[in-house]
Amino acid sequence: MNLLDLKEILQILEERDITEFEMEQGGVKLRVCRGAGRAPALAQAPVVVTQIPAGAPVGAAVANALPAQPASADAPAPPSTEPAAAEGTLVRSPIVGTFYRSPDPNSPSFVSVGDTVKVGQVLCIIEAMKLMNEIESELAGEVVKVYPENGQPVQYGDPLFTIRTA
Amino acid sequence: MFKKVLIANRGEIALRVMWACKELGLKTVAVYSEADANGLHVRFADEAVCIGPPRNIESYLNIPAIISAAEITGADAIHPGYGFLSESAYLAEICEACNIKFIGPGPQAIRLMGDKSRAKKAMIKAGVPVVPGSPGVLDDEEKAVKVARDIGFPVILKASAGGGGRGMRIVREAQDLAQNFRAAQAEAQAAFGVPDVYVEKYVAGPRHIEIQVMADSKGNVVHLGERECSIQRRHQKIIEEAPSLAVPEKLRRRMGRTAVEAAAAVQYVNAGTIEFLLDKDGNYYFMEMNTRIQVEHGVTELVTGRDLVKEQIHVAAGEALSFSQKDVTFSGHALECRINAEDPWNFTPSPGTIRHFFQPGGPGVRVDTFAHEGCEISPYYDSMIAKLMTHGRTRAEAIARMKRSLDVMVVEGIKTNIPLHRKILDDPDFVAGRFDTGYMERFLPQKKATAAS
Numbered sequence: 001m002n003l004l005d006l007k008e009i010l011q012i013l014e015e016r017d018i019t020e021f022e023m024e025q026g027g028v029k030l031r032v033c034r035g036a037g038r039a040p041a042l043a044q045a046p047v048v049v050t051q052i053p054a055g056a057p058v059g060a061a062v063a064n065a066l067p068a069q070p071a072s073a074d075a076p077a078p079p080s081t082e083p084a085a086a087e088g089t090l091v092r093s094p095i096v097g098t099f100y101r102s103p104d105p106n107s108p109s110f111v112s113v114g115d116t117v118k119v120g121q122v123l124c125i126i127e128a129m130k131l132m133n134e135i136e137s138e139l140a141g142e143v144v145k146v147y148p149e150n151g152q153p154v155q156y157g158d159p160l161f162t163i164r165t166a
Numbered sequence: 167m168f169k170k171v172l173i174a175n176r177g178e179i180a181l182r183v184m185w186a187c188k189e190l191g192l193k194t195v196a197v198y199s200e201a202d203a204n205g206l207h208v209r210f211a212d213e214a215v216c217i218g219p220p221r222n223i224e225s226y227l228n229i230p231a232i233i234s235a236a237e238i239t240g241a242d243a244i245h246p247g248y249g250f251l252s253e254s255a256y257l258a259e260i261c262e263a264c265n266i267k268f269i270g271p272g273p274q275a276i277r278l279m280g281d282k283s284r285a286k287k288a289m290i291k292a293g294v295p296v297v298p299g300s301p302g303v304l305d306d307e308e309k310a311v312k313v314a315r316d317i318g319f320p321v322i323l324k325a326s327a328g329g330g331g332r333g334m335r336i337v338r339e340a341q342d343l344a345q346n347f348r349a350a351q352a353e354a355q356a357a358f359g360v361p362d363v364y365v366e367k368y369v370a371g372p373r374h375i376e377i378q379v380m381a382d383s384k385g386n387v388v389h390l391g392e393r394e395c396s397i398q399r400r401h402q403k404i405i406e407e408a409p410s411l412a413v414p415e416k417l418r419r420r421m422g423r424t425a426v427e428a429a430a431a432v433q434y435v436n437a438g439t440i441e442f443l444l445d446k447d448g449n450y451y452f453m454e455m456n457t458r459i460q461v462e463h464g465v466t467e468l469v470t471g472r473d474l475v476k477e478q479i480h481v482a483a484g485e486a487l488s489f490s491q492k493d494v495t496f497s498g499h500a501l502e503c504r505i506n507a508e509d510p511w512n513f514t515p516s517p518g519t520i521r522h523f524f525q526p527g528g529p530g531v532r533v534d535t536f537a538h539e540g541c542e543i544s545p546y547y548d549s550m551i552a553k554l555m556t557h558g559r560t561r562a563e564a565i566a567r568m569k570r571s572l573d574v575m576v577v578e579g580i581k582t583n584i585p586l587h588r589k590i591l592d593d594p595d596f597v598a599g600r601f602d603t604g605y606m607e608r609f610l611p612q613k614k615a616t617a618a619s
Contacts, residue, residue, distance in 0.1 A: 096217055096234040128234035129264070153238035155216040156231065157200065 006030075088144045088164030091137070092157050097128035099148040099160070111161075115143045123161060126154065141165040167483045168192055168243040168267065172236045173207065174257075175247030176226060177536045178553060179461075180207035183245045186475035195239045197232055199225030201544045206536050213239050220546045226250045229257055236266050243267040243482060245475075249548065252458035253280055269482040271436050271457050278432055279455040283326075289452045292431030294424055297443065297451040299366035307344040310365055314343050317367045323347060325354035326362035333357055336368050369451065371602040372443040373412050374398065376456075377425035378466045380477055381434050382487045389422035390466050390474075390494055393439075397590065399513070399606040404583075405590060406462040407501045408469045411561070411599035412444060421450055426491075428455065437463070437478050461504070461553065464534060468500035468557040499561040501568050503587040505535075505552040505577070507543045510586040511613070517545040521579035526571035530557040530564070543580055551582070561599075565591055589613050 013021055013032060021032040093099075101109040101124055110122050117123065122134045123143075145162040148154055170193040173180045180196060184207060187194045196211035201220035208214040215235040218225035225231065227250060236244055244266055246252040252270065255277040261268035270276070279285045289296050300313045303326050314321045314337070323346060325333030333354050337346045347363065355361040374395045381387040394410030395403045413421070425440040432455075439460050441453040463474050472489065480488060507516045523539045535552035537543070543551060554571055558564035572588050590596050593609065 096215060096231045096238065098238055129230055129237065129260075155235070156218045156225075157216050 088141065088162040089139055090159055091123065091135075091139075091161040091163060093126060093154045093160050094135070094156070095126055095128055095133060096155050097126040097133065097153070099150070099152050099154045100125040100127060100132075101146070101150045103132075111143050111146075113143055113146060117141065117143060117163065135160070137163065139163050139165050168479070170195060170212075170239065170241045171243045171245055171269070171479070172197065172232070172239065172241035172266075173211070173245050173247065174226070174232050175245075175250055175252075176202050176205060176207060177547065178534045178550070179247040179249075179459075180205075181210065181536055182534055183247060183475055184210060186473060186479060187245075189473075190476060190479060192479070195235065195241050197226075197235050199546070201542075201546050204542070206538065215239060220544065222250070222546065229254070229260060232257075233260055233264055233266070237264070241266065243269055243479075245269040245478070246458070248458050248461055253456075255280065267482050269436070269478050271434055271438065275432050275434050276457045279438075279457050282454060285455060286452070288432055289428055292428055294428045294431075294452045295450060297366045297369065297453070300364045303362040303364050304347070307347040310347045310363075311340065311343050313365050315340065317365065320368040320370065321365050322368040323350040323363050323365055325350065325358055325360075326364055327354065327358035327360045369443045369445050371604065372396075372445050373410065373602050374441065374453075375410055375413060375421070375444045375450065376439045376441045376460075377421055378463070378474070379425050379429045379434070379438050379440060380474065380481070380487060381429055381436065381438070382481045383435050383484060384486050385430075386487045386490070387426045387429050387434070388487060388489070388491045388494060389425045390470050390472065391496055392418060392421060393462055393465055395462065396601055396603045397596070397605055398603060399610070403462065403504065404606065405501065405503055405587065406465055407499065407561075407564075408465040409496060409499065417448060417450075424450075424452075428452065436481050437474055461550070462502055464532060464553060464555050465500040465502050468532065468555060469496050469498060470494060471497065498557055498559045499564045500555060500557045501561075501564045502553055502555045503568060503572065504550050504583075505554055505575070505587075506549040506583045507551050507580045508549050508583055509581050510583045511610075513583075515545065515549050516581035517543050518580040519543070520551075520577060522576055523578075524574065524576035525552075526554070526575050528567075530567045531555070531571050532557070537577070551577070551580075554587075565597065586613070 023030050103125065110124055111117055117137045117140065119137060119140050121137050123137050124135050125132045126135055141163040143161055144164045147159040171187050172195040173183045174197060176198065184194050194211040196207045196214040197217045198205055198208045198214060199218055199220045200216060202208060217231035217235055218228050244261055251257045253276055255273040258268045258273040258276055278288060286296050298317045304310045319340060320336055320338040323335040323337060335346050335350050337343050350363045351361040354363055375392050376395055377392050378390040379387060380390065391408060392410050392413050393406050393408045395406045397405040421442065428440050429438055437459045439456045442450040443453055444450045459475060459478060467474055477488060508514060509516060520537055520539060520541045520543065523537055525533045532555040533552055537551045554575065556564045556567035556571060558567055569591050572584055575584060595601055
């Protein structure tokens with residue numbers, strides 16, 4: 001691949017506002033991430049279920065799942081800022097409900113920053129319709145960050161934890 | 167009165183409900199799937215909760231997510247709109263259990279009218295005329311022949327598990343019945359998995375006339391006149407109007423009275439619509455009842471001057487109807503064209519981004535839409551992007567207003583059925599009111615031929 005090809009690819013990516021692109025050709029692997037730090041790589045988030053329409057390229061699915069335009073001034077403010085992907089893997093809320101860090105008010109938190117967690121370990125509870133849903137980790141690693149406050153309402157897709165895998 | 171209403175829907179109806187809530191000073195909560203994160207209903211609501219990924223079953227049909235969203239925002243009422251969960255007796259029940267008011271009828275009425283067989287039986291009991299037919303599924307062709315002779319030919323054989331126009335056979339002569347019955351059973355088995363077939367009188371050249379009703383929790387029931395919905399393709403309505411040219415004042419009073427009796431018989435509360443088939447001789451037959459606010463409610467609002475969605479909210483809040491039957495008056499004529507994101511001639515959906523958008527306006531024009539420039543019309547949802555309504559002192563004026571509105575309505579970036587509407591409004595048969603439910607079937611082949619040439 002020569003410089004002209006690269007320029008052309010970058011131009012196309014910019015025109016179509018594609019944030020992530022990967023290709024392999026002639027023994028060369030090219031990976032482009034535009035706007036680094038703006039949004040985490042959705043593909044690595046273990047808990048989110050992102051439906052990819054049949055036949056649609058993966059790029060399209062990502063575009064559908066995350067709004068391409070910035071939110072307007074009138075839009076309700078998102079509950080927490082998007083974390084950078086570099087720290088680890090983002091665990092997002094799979095349901096709507098109220099976030100609790102411990103099994104009950106008198107018990108210690110399920111996990112704290114710095115703890116190492118195993119696959120299947122309960123990270124938190126999200127209460128929905130009077131049911132306490134235990135959210136299990138799909139990763140093994142170190143808890144680097146906790147996002148919601150105890151008792152804070154969360155919506156589908158809201159960041160819960162960042163876990164740094166070994 | 168409620169403090170906060172959660173609108174369990176999207177698109178134009180979510181906005182419609184929101185306008186009513188804002189006028190009443192109620193706070194609004196929008197729920198949305200990830201595909202609708204930039205939707206206008208999200209941006210204009212006081213609060214918004216993302217409830218799931220784009221697929222309906224994981225978002226707009228996801229009862230736990232919706233109830234949970236109501237809980238975390240403290241909403242005390244849920245308006246389900248139309249489609250989605252609007253006729254879910256289950257959602258209505260869960261709302262009751264969670265102390266959230268479902269803005270609509272009670273679960274029993276929803277369940278009863280949702281079961282076509284039970285609904286028909288309830289209507290017969292209430293003395294409402296129904297399409298004569300077999301009391302239930304027919305086991306054998308002898309029974310079918312007997313029932314058909316009693317009803318009188320022509321008859322129509324229908325698959326019990328069918329719907330949307332599928333699994334139906336018209337039989338005009340007695341000698342053809344046995345063979346058609348056997349064939350209908352085989353088709354039903356193949357298409358729907360059950361060979362259950364029943365017989366009904368075939369109403370030739372019928373019109374689809376529906377009556378809007380509104381009932382409160384104190385036993386008051388009123389009707390707000392009819393809507394003419396015969397312009398449909400494969401049982402999807404395309405153009406609706408009020409009043410109907412085929413319904414003179416006396417017939418309106420009779421049908422209205424019947425609709426009120428039907429609603430009262432099932433202890434109905436809130437907004438509902440009774441659908442009838444009207445034959446050429448002025449006989450009408452109950453078809454089904456829709457236990458929700460409908461897409462085409464706007465044409466009734468235009469001719470009666472009443473806000474049906476605000477009335478729904480008042481009724482749900484326990485108030486008496488704000489008007490009685492004698493207060494219901496009709497003025498002028500209203501039309502509605504459903505603007506869909508589809509090819510105007512072959513009806514294939516046309517999702518995409520709207521690059522340029524202009525809404526018509528001026529006297530007698532009402533547009534209910536969520537579409538705007540830059541709006542993403544996604545393939546996940548219904549193709550209807552706007553309801554273009556006009557009102558005039560006469561039908562001719564309403565038609566003239568509709569034509570000039572369609573001519574200036576700009577939707578670029580996707581295909582729409584605006585050209586189809588334009589052709590229909592030029593058609594002498596439509597203008598003269600010479601149509602029935604078979605209209606589109608006759609109209610389309612000619613128009614497609616012209617468009618292709």
